Amino acid sequence: MRQEQLSLSAAVSTSYIGQLERGEKNPTIKILEKIAIALEVTM
Template identity: 80%
Template sequence: MNSIESIGESIRILRLKNGFSQEQLALSAGVNTSYIGQIERGEKNPTIKIIEQISFPWRSP
């Protein structure tokens, strides 16, 4: 498993653990649903900005 796949797998695990669908995560992060799937499958290498946007639902208030 390379680092891109590892990031995608971590995002998928956190998304599922927190009860988000790909659609819900994409909406909250302001990205396309298909992009979330591509990241989770290791097909896309997200920028730090996108990782920050995706991680927003898990940040503590």
């Protein structure tokens, strides 16, 4: 899945997804939950 697709599905910005991937940000539990749902995986 591309960053753009994930950001749309998880309702977070593309730049935030990039920052998470690079380890520049630490996500909240709520953001982790949104990403997990978008990826169809469990936390």
